[in-house]
Amino acid sequence: MIKDPVHGDIEVDEDVRMLLDTPPVQRLRMIRQLGFSFLVYPGANHTRFEHALGTMHLATHLCRSLSLDRDETRLLRSAALLHDIGHGPFSHAIEPLMESFCDHGHDGVDHLLESGEIAGILADIGLDPTEVAAVISGRHHLAAAIHGELDVDRMDYLNRDAHYTGVPYGAVDAHRIIRSSVLQPTGLVLEESGVQAAESLLVARTLMRPAVYYHHVSRIAERMFLVAAIAHCEDGGNPGSLVRMDDPDCIVAFRESKSRIARDIIHRLLTRDLYKRAVYVGVSSINRARIPQPDLPESISIAEEIASHAGVHSHEVSVDIPPFPGDMMIGVLVKSRHDIVSLEDMSPLIRGMNDIRRSQWRLGVYCPQEHREAVSLAATEVFKIRPATKQDKLMIETEEGEGR
Amino acid sequence: MIKDPVHGDIEVDEDVRMLLDTPPVQRLRMIRQLGFSFLVYPGANHTRFEHALGTMHLATHLCRSLSLDRDETRLLRSAALLHDIGHGPFSHAIEPLMESFCDHGHDGVDHLLESGEIAGILADIGLDPTEVAAVISGRHHLAAAIHGELDVDRMDYLNRDAHYTGVPYGAVDAHRIIRSSVLQPTGLVLEESGVQAAESLLVARTLMRPAVYYHHVSRIAERMFLVAAIAHCEDGGNPGSLVRMDDPDCIVAFRESKSRIARDIIHRLLTRDLYKRAVYVGVSSINRARIPQPDLPESISIAEEIASHAGVHSHEVSVDIPPFPGDMMIGVLVKSRHDIVSLEDMSPLIRGMNDIRRSQWRLGVYCPQEHREAVSLAATEVFKIRPATKQDKLMIETEEGEGR
């Protein structure tokens, strides 16, 4: 039994205990769930370890509610516990580097499951590592439980991030959603009694985005961290070992890096001496067709172009192009006595929320305070940004200086 | 110092204590805040008394934050404490009768302030009853504090109703809104730092409507109660004294009424033997131009028409036409460094929520289970209701049977 401030007591059986005690899972104790959000919300020091436990806990409830058999239950619980072992230091902050240099994201965990201590334990408890990896990466008929629109991963992290940041919007009625989920031949389906709880999850996601996940101060810190990571790797650091580090190792690696840029930036990050926004605009200020791919090489090459226009060093410009929000709850089906309909069709709230999410999207260009004017001009030129509307201007001012 | 489960400790100074100990305020201890919602949410037994205290408490914070002077502070605190003394038994449930027979709503409190014990105390503490009444009914330049879009009344009841029903959606960051409110010559204005908290209040209101305030079981009970009240008055009961009763008096008055209808209905209510929905449709099923005025005489005359078509007694049909939701946050102004704009203009969330609220509107016709089919046919005819869409049908089924 493990005490968790979000779920209360979490039961751990022998299978889970063995997986829990392996180095790849214990490593998650030293990886912050929300990357650099602690620079905005001082309480946000929670780790992937407790999130893994919490997700496993909700998976247990889901399996019981769906009356899954012993084997399926063991599969889903193990996958829930292991679903995040592929994360690098500071979680999502390092992800773009992982995708560019290692050709997989944090959910590509096949290599971690098929060798080492975990492989042995999975064999002992009768699970196929390939099947566990398939659940984690979404290629399994039960994957929606962990990797879908209404999955236990999301229910855990919304509640957990709310608990540690103090932002109230993340509260989700996880147990109502779990009890309203039923398994049909086509996959997980929601019963009508769960519609309002599903809507509230959607509202939680929508309100947590600008307040936490896309708070500009976290974004700035994460993009600075990425600049440091690239500089470190260009100066002899190995990307493959970097993404396997935990937070403390990574901090010290940058502190002792051969790259002066990496050393400078980690110092700035940990004394909260951050870049500022030179550009921060919504979709109305930019030709949507011109929004570039949000991948790392593209961001770097645009940052270099802007830096060159502005006459500053390229590591002093960071370009942040988040993926444009797609529709939520695509494919969630609701089962009534007589019929099955898609959730979007029956819920005006969901249709409304999709519009709102798109209006929350921001393109950012960040640089040290002293270059803000030059970089702003250069970036406006490069992106052909239209004069900001009154609303956009207000949004920058509103968010300025929040958190610490 | 009074302990409140929502706000913690509430400070009560001598002025407030004197007003608190008057019979019209003590009477609020016996009036349920949410009428018959306790039939859906067993915890919803909270009263107007604690809501009055909580509203006064938030008003104190607001006055301090606005740096109001002693006189204005005393005025606003007293108005906050007294703002609901005009309520009748079961709060909003009796309101239509009050409006029809007494020509004022619960905020018409002039007569209660200008005589009796309260008048004396107001005089003692140097307040003009007419001015207090003006704040309460919205005819004063400080009235927005208690009677506006972002008022302390609303901040208290959303949080309070969430606490007692257990529905999580009502949580509002009241202190952030209060601290972001500033007084301008034109009235209360919101600073930009409060925009997100204001949005969350709006989301809270939107989610609490179908879950609590317009939950069909509460609505059915409230409309049945109104049928009983009318029958009681037709059989010799006095509407003027009825609206001055508290909940226990009213229950016993109906139990001992000369009207058999009133006696039957109060028994049904308190054993939870309720009418059912014969018709329950959204705005897409009815010609919006044909939606009648939501006042009592109109509802009664339509109920009689339907009853006559269906061949049942007129008290066995209740017609529920809620007011069609207008736009929220109309007139809330946001102040930036350079400019003042309206909140709707800058917040896509607010525009979205207004649409959602309109889609939540329902016209209901309720009757005993055994007449459901006949009344449904008759009402469909009378209202020219279009065949329900799949969504409407789903909504009825979803909500069926919730609560107890």
Add this chain to the structure above:
Amino acid sequence: MIKDPVHGDIEVDEDVRMLLDTPPVQRLRMIRQLGFSFLVYPGANHTRFEHALGTMHLATHLCRSLSLDRDETRLLRSAALLHDIGHGPFSHAIEPLMESFCDHGHDGVDHLLESGEIAGILADIGLDPTEVAAVISGRHHLAAAIHGELDVDRMDYLNRDAHYTGVPYGAVDAHRIIRSSVLQPTGLVLEESGVQAAESLLVARTLMRPAVYYHHVSRIAERMFLVAAIAHCEDGGNPGSLVRMDDPDCIVAFRESKSRIARDIIHRLLTRDLYKRAVYVGVSSINRARIPQPDLPESISIAEEIASHAGVHSHEVSVDIPPFPGDMMIGVLVKSRHDIVSLEDMSPLIRGMNDIRRSQWRLGVYCPQEHREAVSLAATEVFKIRPATKQDKLMIETEEGEGR
């Protein structure tokens, strides 16, 4: 599924639903759980109905954890739901009258189970009313689940009273206690993993006593209520029907009583114009051997004696002699790997708490403010009260004026 602010969602199956919809259970909606505590804690308007639901909910968890069979589960759940249907208006406030005039307390429910609608339903679901009554009154081998030192009744009300009063001390880790309970041939036994949770329940009880259950303002109000009840019965009111009333009926019965005393007192209660403490002393100020039986006839006869000495009417003096606290957790056994020991033997906390509870005991004599001096002198004489120690004096002053 019913929403409860304390436990979240409560599942209701068909058996429970049928019992829930009977008049004796629905009646509990109109009986306040904490009698007149709402005069101290304005939020304390919660009812026996929701407590019955919550107790049934915890009983369900306990049955599952003990792996009871279908029949035992149905028995315990029904007993939990019905365990408080014997309460009179304002719960414990009327209890002394019930015991004196009706010869049973609120847990003597045989007559309510063996006839009427409940008897029929119990027969339908295959339960013997006598057996259900035996569980409720503590004469059954499973009774400890509902009627013991670590029962689900207590776990529910401590948490619930904390939620509604706002007093934080009642929080109990119910699920830990439930999961640590095991059934042995001799009865319920606690596993060692539950010791700390059991201790916390004990601390909760100890801290809630002076803060809530024995708060002097509630006690004064309850004793005044009892004076009214006796006067009402002496003037023609029927004790047997009085104890079957709900709160609203009782309020109106007193308002319309032939007894002027009953009419006066209910008016005083509902405008919070309460008696004051003439005497309020702990065990150190009185010869313990002289503490009289805490029953109603004895209290009345002492009150008359004091009133006569003081020269006031006998209904103007109320004597409050709470039962002297016995030891808690008597008979709770803890099971280790090798041994079974009693909880008191292993927990110094429990031994300490028993002493503390005894020091919290107070003998009170209450009367209208204007007779305070005379009654104080007379009562000091009658009880041979020793000069109050400095501590006792401090305690009176400390508690003075709390709540409203």
Add this chain to the structure above:
Amino acid sequence: MIKDPVHGDIEVDEDVRMLLDTPPVQRLRMIRQLGFSFLVYPGANHTRFEHALGTMHLATHLCRSLSLDRDETRLLRSAALLHDIGHGPFSHAIEPLMESFCDHGHDGVDHLLESGEIAGILADIGLDPTEVAAVISGRHHLAAAIHGELDVDRMDYLNRDAHYTGVPYGAVDAHRIIRSSVLQPTGLVLEESGVQAAESLLVARTLMRPAVYYHHVSRIAERMFLVAAIAHCEDGGNPGSLVRMDDPDCIVAFRESKSRIARDIIHRLLTRDLYKRAVYVGVSSINRARIPQPDLPESISIAEEIASHAGVHSHEVSVDIPPFPGDMMIGVLVKSRHDIVSLEDMSPLIRGMNDIRRSQWRLGVYCPQEHREAVSLAATEVFKIRPATKQDKLMIETEEGEGR
């Protein structure tokens, strides 16, 4: 304004902001508040940084409640913010080393305030570093606010540790204590209205000790950490720089230490491969006069003696002698209308709690699992431990295996 999950919004003025942005305060972001408690409570990753903010926040409320002037307020708020900058990595875990090698504890911060960036800022805002240091170390007439029995430091950490561990017992009514504190010529005094809140703080401390602060798994990890630290310093590490590190630096320093012992132990700690209890006894099993001084040199020399008896390496034995609990609330005075008395004199709860705390004291000897038997025998011999009573045995079994 900074969002804090414990206190809600925390206001930061310009003085505080300047101090907050200095490296010694920012460093606290990387020091865990509860050392190695995260190995028991996975949520316990909170840092000294947020605790410093929270303490400053409560100090602000206290200053306002005491009506302190601008200068005293600035002094107390700054002292509250800076009071923990002297902590080393993993907070209390490194403290014994700091005391032995550096001759001061974490509250000896004179050297940190009198030079560097903080000295400059203190000068700018008109504060004398010596006076700030005097408040922090308890040598100032206002020091009790931060360094007393009812100080804001304690109110913050009890609530905060409860929030992050999920252990419910830490909830303290900080605002009630603050509002009941008054300044007398002799120092801070409690008004009677605060007695119950002060008692609840005491209960919180008493229940949090065995559950969190002295949980054996945390103690084992902290003592292992100390063994590693000593080994690291013996192999060339510098104690003076070690205590100035933050957590990540310290982890990596041990990972890369010249000492194999330090490298092994940090690996064991971060994969949760911990020593076990060879001896764990309460005060009844040992001659109290024989309990040695709880300082580092004494512990080490006893560990060496035991190791030599048991035939194991001395770093494989860790001796844990916590200071024997003194009386709580010594010197807290309570002010009534007529008198001032000490809190212990008027509160039986406090006297009871002091006994309970002494019964919670444990002497521990820890070693790797494989040497448990040998070390147990040797330690029993060295300490002349009496055969454990049944209760002691139970306590070990109860606590075994808790947390993860």
